[in-house]
Amino acid sequence: MPTRTGRPPRISKTDILAAAHRVIGSEGTQALTMRRLAREVGTTPMALYHHVRDKDELLLMLLDDYAAGVPRPEPPAGAAPGERVVAAAVAMRGALMGVPWIIEVLRADDLMSVRALWYPEEIIDASVLAGLTPEEAVDVYRIIWHYTAGEITARAAAARRREDDRPTHRSEVFENLDAARLPRLAALGAQWEELTARDTYDKGIRALVRGLLPPPAA
Amino acid sequence: MPTRTGRPPRISKTDILAAAHRVIGSEGTQALTMRRLAREVGTTPMALYHHVRDKDELLLMLLDDYAAGVPRPEPPAGAAPGERVVAAAVAMRGALMGVPWIIEVLRADDLMSVRALWYPEEIIDASVLAGLTPEEAVDVYRIIWHYTAGEITARAAAARRREDDRPTHRSEVFENLDAARLPRLAALGAQWEELTARDTYDKGIRALVRGLLPPPAA
DNA sequence: GAGACTTTTTATACATGTATAGAAAGTAGC
DNA sequence: GCTACTTTCTATACATGTATAAAAAGTCTC
Numbered sequence: 315m316p317t318r319t320g321r322p323p324r325i326s327k328t329d330i331l332a333a334a335h336r337v338i339g340s341e342g343t344q345a346l347t348m349r350r351l352a353r354e355v356g357t358t359p360m361a362l363y364h365h366v367r368d369k370d371e372l373l374l375m376l377l378d379d380y381a382a383g384v385p386r387p388e389p390p391a392g393a394a395p396g397e398r399v400v401a402a403a404v405a406m407r408g409a410l411m412g413v414p415w416i417i418e419v420l421r422a423d424d425l426m427s428v429r430a431l432w433y434p435e436e437i438i439d440a441s442v443l444a445g446l447t448p449e450e451a452v453d454v455y456r457i458i459w460h461y462t463a464g465e466i467t468a469r470a471a472a473a474r475r476r477e478d479d480r481p482t483h484r485s486e487v488f489e490n491l492d493a494a495r496l497p498r499l500a501a502l503g504a505q506w507e508e509l510t511a512r513d514t515y516d517k518g519i520r521a522l523v524r525g526l527l528p529p530p531a532a
Numbered sequence: 533m534p535t536r537t538g539r540p541p542r543i544s545k546t547d548i549l550a551a552a553h554r555v556i557g558s559e560g561t562q563a564l565t566m567r568r569l570a571r572e573v574g575t576t577p578m579a580l581y582h583h584v585r586d587k588d589e590l591l592l593m594l595l596d597d598y599a600a601g602v603p604r605p606e607p608p609a610g611a612a613p614g615e616r617v618v619a620a621a622v623a624m625r626g627a628l629m630g631v632p633w634i635i636e637v638l639r640a641d642d643l644m645s646v647r648a649l650w651y652p653e654e655i656i657d658a659s660v661l662a663g664l665t666p667e668e669a670v671d672v673y674r675i676i677w678h679y680t681a682g683e684i685t686a687r688a689a690a691a692r693r694r695e696d697d698r699p700t701h702r703s704e705v706f707e708n709l710d711a712a713r714l715p716r717l718a719a720l721g722a723q724w725e726e727l728t729a730r731d732t733y734d735k736g737i738r739a740l741v742r743g744l745l746p747p748p749a750a
Numbered sequence: 751g752a753g754a755c756t757t758t759t760t761a762t763a764c765a766t767g768t769a770t771a772g773a774a775a776g777t778a779g780c
Numbered sequence: 781g782c783t784a785c786t787t788t789c790t791a792t793a794c795a796t797g798t799a800t801a802a803a804a805a806g807t808c809t810c
Contacts, residue, residue, distance in 0.1 A: 320787025321775040348767060360768080361789050369767065417639055421689055428705050431714055438716045448720060452727045457679075457736035464682025471639055487646050496649055498656045502666060509670045518675035518740070525739025538757025539805040566797060578798075579759050587797065 325355050327365045327375075334376055343415045373419045374427065381430035384409040389436070394530055395444035396523045399454070402436040403519045407462050417470040420463050434459075444527040454526050461522060465515050543573050545583045545593075552594055561633045591637045592645060599648035602627040607654065612748055613662035614741045617672070620654040621737045625680050635688040638681050652677075662745045672744050679740060683733050 333354040337346050348369060352359040366372045387405065389398060409430065410416050426433055434455045441451035493500035502509070551572040555564050566587060570577040584590045605623065607616060627648065628634050644651055652673045659669035711718035720727070 317777075318787080319777045319785075321789070323788060325789095347765080349765085358790055359766095360770095360791085363768070364788060420685065421635055421639075428708075431705070431709075431717060435714045435717050438720075442716065448716070449723075449727060451716070452720065452724070453730070453732045453735060456728060457732055457739065460682035460686055460736065461675075461679040462682065463685060464678035464680065467639065467681060467685065468678055487649070490646075491649075496653045498660065498666070498669070499649060499653050502656075502670065505667075506670070509667060510674060512671070514671045514675055517671060517744075518678065521675065521743025522736070522739050523743070525741070525743035526735075535807075536757080537755080537807045539759070541758060543758095565795080567795085576760055577796095578761085578800095581798070582758060 323364075325357050325361065325365065329355055330362060330365055330372070331375055331379065334372065335379070338376070346415075370419065370421075373415060377413060377416070377419055378427035378429050380413055381409055381427045384430070386432040386436075395440040396527050396530065398440035399437050399444075399458070399523050399527070400516075400519055402433055402440070403458050403462060404516065406430075406433040407466065407515055410462070410466050411469065414470070417467055417474075420467055426459075441527060444530070446527065454522075457526065458519065458522060461518055462515075465518070541582075543575050543579065543583065547573055548580060548583055548590070549593055549597065552590065553597070556594070564633075588637065588639075591633060595631060595634070595637055596645035596647050598631055599627055599645050602648070604650040604654075613658040614745050614748065616658035617655050617662075617676070617741050617745070618734075618737055620651050620658070621676050621680060622734065624648075624651040625684065625733055628680070628684050629687065632688070632691075635685055635692075638685055644677075659745060662748070664745065672740075675744065676737065676740060679736055680733075683736070 330351065333351055334346060337350060337354055348359045348362055352362055355362070362372075366375075384405070387401070390401070393401070406426070413419075437455045437458060438448070438451040441454045442448060446454065488499070488503060488506060491500045491503075499506075548569065551569055552564060555568060555572055566577045566580055570580055573580070580590075584593075602623070605619070608619065611619070624644070631637075655673045655676060656666070656669040659672045660666060664672065706717070706721060706724060709718045709721075717724075
């Protein structure tokens with residue numbers, strides 16, 4: 315009989331998460347401070363810390379909620395394993411791309427959130443079907459994860475820089491280029507800004523899949 | 533004649549950077565706060581902000597100093613372009629791996645630091661020699677950069693988690709696994725921790741190179 | 751050399767995440 | 781009902797990055 319002892323809780327993890335969603339939804343991600351959240355829940359800031367280890371964990375749980383909303387697509391019937399890996403990776407990245415505060419969370423954990431585990435499952439499964447051992451398939455997933463996390467982080471950082479419209483730091487770099495030692499970069503020059511705005515995620519994923527999975531039997 | 537007007541500066545960017553190096557060297561990276569740094573330089577915290585936009589920029593400059601210390605290796609004479617790309621990427625990652633606060637800086641910029649531009653130069657040059665257009669070569673560099681940044685971030689996050697010895701959050705995940713929906717992950721189970729500790733950077737880089745560069749003429 | 755102007759430095763203040771200590775509010779044993 | 785114990789919540793405090801306003805310390809014009 316689980317009769318709880320101690321002072322009965324006034325708030326729950328669920329309350330906190332719901333309030334966090336409300337705040338983010340109505341006032342944006344930057345409004346989500348522990349104090350603001352406490353007000354929304356109707357308690358004090360420190361009370362939150364009895365239900366949540368720290369803000370990172372809170373964000374991780376929000377990410378979990380969010381990722382759970384993205385449904386697992388039906389695996390395309392006759393698709394080659396490589397295509398299944400690509401599809402899963404693209405879906406994973408698509409889910410994360412929409413979360414603006416992702417950049418703060420990615421520092422905190424390297425595995426996808428609890429309810430979004432179908433991404434690794436799918437990637438690992440397809441890799442095994444392609445002929446890899448489970449161990450190798452895990453490597454494939456981790457490599458893809460690293461690539462994806464890096465791409466998203468860079469994307470988010472670039473977006474933030476655009477907001478603050480910092481002078482990009484790169485223009486400065488390209489002005490003081492030593493053309494003798496760095497001819498390729500010097501030749502690219504002004505093009506750089508434009509070239510680095512391109513979305514190369516798919517290209518990278520396909521290259522990884524080509525390089526990691528055995529070629530499909532002809 | 534550039535006779536400077538206005539109040540003469542008491543401190544310089546150089547002073548600040550030198551002090552920052554001293555602090556980090558003797559007391560570790562966590563001791564580097566703006567107040568501590570100001571004390572070390574002999575000024576007030578806010579005075580630093582006349583020489584440095586914010587702490588991120590300061591860290592970026594420290595990274596620059598650090599990366600400049602890593603010498604550009606002589607390009608191996610007869611090496612295939614692909615091998616040159618791999619070597620440059622591994623060197624780049626090696627240089628970053630040693631910087632413990634890297635994780636805070638990577639959020640701030642996506643291009644390597646000013647004095648470490650030989651990494652992209654080398655990768656782009658080798659890619660062009662392998663037969664790609666300069667535009668494609670830039671893609672190659674960016675894809676490699678994303679992968680590298682992601683790997684380093686994950687590595688740093690894992691290291692920090694080990695310090696705080698948080699219960700890894702993953703054990704919990706694997707305990708509540710729905711084995712019916714996620715058979716591969718369930719089968720891996722306890723192995724996961726061990727498998728994800730492996731260093732797969734090289735494997736990923738080689739796969740990227742295989743997938744991105746045209747096969748060498750036989 | 752007196753005021754205008756510019757650059758650098760200082761003082762003060764604020765928002766934020768979170769540590770710490772203790773108060774509040776319940777259950778269990780007697 | 782009283783004491784012990786447990787859990788949750790509150791109050792207070794601190795370190796941190798940094799905004800803002802004003803003071804200080806020069807040069808330039810006349």
